[in-house]
Amino acid sequence: MIYVYAIGEHGGRLTAFVKRGVTCAPAPEPDALLDHDRVVHSLMGDGAVVPMRFGTVVGDESDIRSLLLKRRKELRDLLTHVRGRVEFGVRAPQVSASTGRDYMHAKLEVDRLLAPLAELAADTRVRHRDTAYLVDRELAAAFQERARNMKLALSGPWPPYSFTGALRG
Amino acid sequence: MTESLVQGREVTLVDLVDRLLGGGVVISGDITLAVADIDLVQVSLRALVATVEKVAEGVA
Numbered sequence: 001m002i003y004v005y006a007i008g009e010h011g012g013r014l015t016a017f018v019k020r021g022v023t024c025a026p027a028p029e030p031d032a033l034l035d036h037d038r039v040v041h042s043l044m045g046d047g048a049v050v051p052m053r054f055g056t057v058v059g060d061e062s063d064i065r066s067l068l069l070k071r072r073k074e075l076r077d078l079l080t081h082v083r084g085r086v087e088f089g090v091r092a093p094q095v096s097a098s099t100g101r102d103y104m105h106a107k108l109e110v111d112r113l114l115a116p117l118a119e120l121a122a123d124t125r126v127r128h129r130d131t132a133y134l135v136d137r138e139l140a141a142a143f144q145e146r147a148r149n150m151k152l153a154l155s156g157p158w159p160p161y162s163f164t165g166a167l168r169g
Numbered sequence: 170m171t172e173s174l175v176q177g178r179e180v181t182l183v184d185l186v187d188r189l190l191g192g193g194v195v196i197s198g199d200i201t202l203a204v205a206d207i208d209l210v211q212v213s214l215r216a217l218v219a220t221v222e223k224v225a226e227g228v229a
Binding site for chain 2 (some may be wrong): 017028029030033034036037041050051052053054056058078089101127128129130142155156157158161162164165166167
């Protein structure tokens with residue numbers, strides 16, 4: 001079986017970055033997770049990549065070829081969106097409130113607090129645990145500095161894990 | 170703060186788990202996919218970038 005790390009480009013062509021000879025999908029253990037992240041992060045140094053969900057294994061090459069052919073438009077669009085950009089995660093203060101009205105107020109306050117970060121980002125995604133920001137590489141240092149000055153917990157830079165989606169094979 | 174797992178990047182294990190299991194492209198449909206299953210045989214995945222092969226050229 002073939003483990004798929006990411007989809008990117010090689011010589012201008014859509015390319016899957018894979019490891020062959022895998023006997024099964026890996027368990028989500030620290031070493032395997034670090035391996036996936038390390039490989040995808042390194043690939044990102046050579047060009048835009050769309051990371052695959054950890055543990056994606058396909059039966060053979062024809063599966064991945066047909067995916068690239070069928071979904072080339074979506075993949076190209078995703079690559080265009082993430083090109084030259086990295087992801088950061090920022091944990092906003094928890095919103096807790098007893099009433100819906102209080103919650104809305106607290107939520108607006110957090111949005112207002114985070115606005116200076118959103119200004120520097122090309123895209124944002126509210127995630128379960130944090131908010132993901134897609135930031136141009138040239139603005140990455142400024143983004144990190146701003147988050148630190150705001151005393152917010154920051155993670156990254158990451159490959160654009162949170163700016164992908166689902167593809168039908 | 171927990172110490173970073175990756176040099177030069179702020180990456181903690183909990184952030185890593187969160188992003189890798191909750192992010193990335195998910196393929197659905199006709200492709201034969203195996204899903205991570207802890208019951209299966211352990212595979213060592215210490216791939217270096219040098220060993221990553223490139224397959225599947227699509228249409229440029």
